Amino acid sequence: MESFFNEYITSELDLEGVGSPEEVLLARRVSPYATLRPGDLAALVKLHHLQHGRHHHHPAAYRAPPFCGSTLQEDSDEEVIPxxxxxxxxxxxxxxxxxxxxxxxxxxxxxxxxPIIGVYVDSRVCPGFRYRVRRTGAPINNGYFWGGKARFLLSMGMGYGQRLTFQDDQLNNNECYFWSDSEPEGYAFNIHAVDEGQKFLIQGEDDAVLGEGCVEAIHEPQEETSMTAEKGRVTKHVKVTLTCSITYYHRHHHGLMELMAHEDQETVTGNALVVRPRSSAKATLQAIEGIFLPRLGNCKFVPDVC
Known part of the structure; x- marks a missing residue:
């Protein structure tokens, strides 16, 4: 047994000549930094005995445990290859x-x-925010879970191999979860702040409402640029590039009424502020700042909650 631990329970595994892909997957998963699940250790003991000639090789005797979370279907829709x-x-x-x-x-x-792999979880990944997730070992154009849909990360479990649980459409039977060490190649998380079809009010520098807009398309991946945690809340800044249909308001010269004066379509880049207060389980989009519109100059988009 001591030789078994020396050979397999190490931080650097030599996988040359281990055997079938199932054996390689199992050997990578069972390190001192992975979560041992029922059957893993027993399967590796069998593998150790077989490699040292105590039994005849039988591939069916040691298969990697199935991937947890049956709703993690990958996206079949095509995506632009980077x-x-x-x-x-x-x-x-x-x-x-x-x-x-x-x-x-x-x-x-x-x-x-x-990135998330093994015991390593990127410090920017936080519960309460929405993410799109894919396997890094899969082709980029079809490796996303849940049909490419972004889901709220509800919790991150304790221990070395952390269980990551996402919001599911089923309230009583949540199957949207996996462990950080379930995939040998790791996972890639992409934050999601803005949705197509989302409506905004356009505010000027004096916070006056100057128009309204609706997101028609999101052109580039939404990229987190910074994160702050202070005063009982976590704030993330996310760079977004959007095409929006814009309706500009025209104020009556007496300032008593507003008329819809002009409609246009603009492609803009801004900084989305997504905030999760300590009292809330989910983060919300507060505003998209740093927007420049030719007719208005510098302004910001504020979600229209009506």
Whole structure:
């Protein structure tokens, strides 16, 4: 048994010659930094005995446990494949987060994505915010869960292999979850702040309402640029590029009434502020700042809650 632990329970696994893909997957998952699930340890003990000639090889004797969360269907819709310079390979050190000294390499990560693999969970990933999730080992154009839909991250479990639970359409049977160490290649998280069809009021620098708009299209991935945690709330700043149908207001010269004077369509880039107060389980979009419209100049979009 001591030789078994020395061979398998280490931070650096030599997977050359291990055998079938099922064996490789299992060997990668069972490290001291992974969550041992029923059957994992027993399966590796069998694998250890088989490799040392105690039994005949039988692939069916050790299969990797099924992926948890039956609703994690991947998206079949086509997506624009990023340019090679937009995809990167990153090396992550769990010790930087106060965990065990595990090192991971995540390939195919895009600039706006945040990695989760093994015991490493990117510090920008927070419960209460919405994310799109994909497997980094899958093709970028069809690797998204839940049909590419963004879901609220409800909780992150304790321990090395953290359970990540998302909001499900079913209230009594939530199957939208997985563990941080379930996928050997890791996961890529993309924050989601603005939706197509969302309506806004346009405010000038003096907070006067100058018009209204509706998001017709979202052109680039929504990218988190910064995060602050203070005064009992977490605020994320997300860069967005949108095409909006705009209706400008025209105030009567007596200031007593507003008339819809002109409609237009504009493509704008702004900074979306998404805030989660301590008293709330979900973050909400507060405003999109830094917008420039040719007819109005600098302004901001505020969600129309009516």
């Amino acid at each position: 340019k090679p310079e937009e995809v990167s390979e990153v090396v992550l050190h769990a010790a930087d987060q106060g965990h065990v000294p595990a090192k991971y390499t995540v390939k195919g990560l895009r600039r706006h994505e945040m």
